[in-house]
Amino acid sequence: MKKFLVFLIASLMVFVVAACGSNGATSGEGEKNDTKQESEELTIKHQLGETKVKKNPEKVVVFDFGALDTLDKLGVEVAGVPKDNLPSYLKDKYSGDKYENVGGLKEPDFEKISSIEPDLIIISGRQSEVYEEFEKIAPTIFMGVDTTKYLESFHENVKTLGKIFGKEEEAEKELAAIDESIKKLKEKAEASGKNALVILANEGKVSAYGPKSRFGLIHDEFGIKAVDENIEVSTHGQSISFEYIVEKNPDYLFVVDRGAVVGGQSSAKQTVENELVKKTNAYKNGNIVYLDPNYWYLSGGGLISVAEMVKEVDNAIQ
Template identity: 60%
Template sequence: MKRKLAFLFIAILVILSACGQQEASQKSSSSSSNKESQEITVKHQLGETKVKKNPEKVVVFDFGSLDTLDTLGVKVTGVPVQNLPKYLEKYKTAESVGGLMEPDFEKINELKPDLIIISGRQQDSYDKFSEIAPTLFMGIDNKRYIESFKENVTTLGNIFGKETQAKEELAKIDDSINGLKEKTSGKNEKALITLTSGGKVTAYGPASRFGLIHDVFGIKPVEENLDADPIHGQNISFEYIAERNPDMMYVIDRDAAVGEGENAKKVMENALVKKTNAYKNEKIVYLDPNYWYLSGGGLVSLTEMIKEVEKGLE
């Protein structure tokens, strides 16, 4: 009788242990499943998008975001490989998804991405992208450059589980900006921001595409109320430059960015521009178009942009 009771007790223990293991396994499986299926809702300039955490297949058309994802160590599936900035050329081995202005929607659809990231050059096709996969618009708002930049980096950190790293990288950016602003504080030198393209020159002021030089970094503009289109700038003449006589000039070479040769110096350094304080004092800074024209708004690009603007203060 005692032996039967002993066997019965052991049997009950084995059954209870198995049940416990099965319950723990179910909880673990459920937790893992919940983690995989977790979604976040992202508000952006073109609407709201529900995005699964840690999407596996990501197509990126915004090079600022590609820059940030690369820094955070996130794998990217497809990019416009023909338009890549030089410092992101490692992504030439990624899937080609068309050009910045002409996405290959058939190819994108074949890839079955979990997330698509776009910016200003693709915004008119937002609905078409959204039919394929959840799509985020991550262009920079020029009127609140740093705020929107930080929002984008934080969002990407949240989506890919890189929150801590994103915060650390943003703290570095803050330190760099504060260091630059210490150098610009109290300076009365005034700057003109220009872009050269096909022999023509346009100018940019505060709240424009490159206006963070004034708005964020604290460098005074040569003209406070420059009526410039925020994207394309205001057409100006070399007479205009000579009349305004900037103390510093920051120049972006669009031709170099799109592979049509490096022409900015040839265009800018003419007889009229040579009359300016900027030329006489060797304070014409030719900015790297890879960072400024192609991929602004990334962790690496913004860091390099800060360094380049400092050159005009030396």
């Protein structure tokens, strides 16, 4: 009997040790999976190079307002933004004390950025010349839109942000909705048979933008025929005279007022609606359209801004 009891106790001890060993292995495996998830890195290819980015970075500094409004739409928080230049539709939220002020679009505060110790910095064209300075502080990716292929580039940027922050499904859903609205606008625009000219008004002067340019998506993606297919493609547009506008005589004249968001004073209407421009079909038919520069000039390329840009043009087309 004693031998039987000794045997029984020994067997139970072996079972308990084995069970503990099994639980320990499972726990260790879970910890490894958690660690792997936390330390997972993505290699992001962008216009300025390749950057290794940790998935779900916690501290993010954003200089591109299109990227900022995409993150806002996807429910992703950030740590710092350039408060000196915030577009109106983002100002109420991001001018608050919760977010650090990292300077201006053209004058980043590198000392402030460094003090945040960000896990990721997102920039675009206005900061591209100092990309290497950002890289010294933290992994930096370029999220500016390639205007020669606007929608494709916009899609890539949104999907990249969705991947980095684990918001792939939400990103796809928002993109699908925008694609549908653009499809309807394009059908409407092409059916109208009307043409258009897009201009930037700045301190009494005007410059024109055609296909594949900064504001060229009106032609390339929204389907409104350009009144002039040979406008020079450049960041600042092709300098034109008011005589040129009369000569081309567009059905629609889309105006982006730079002064309204840079100098704080809107002078586009006084500049554009002069005696010469009043001779055009655009003026005669009430088709001079003042686009919101917060979306078109300061921002663009984001889930919020692109959706609003589509709405503005759609509301203008008859």
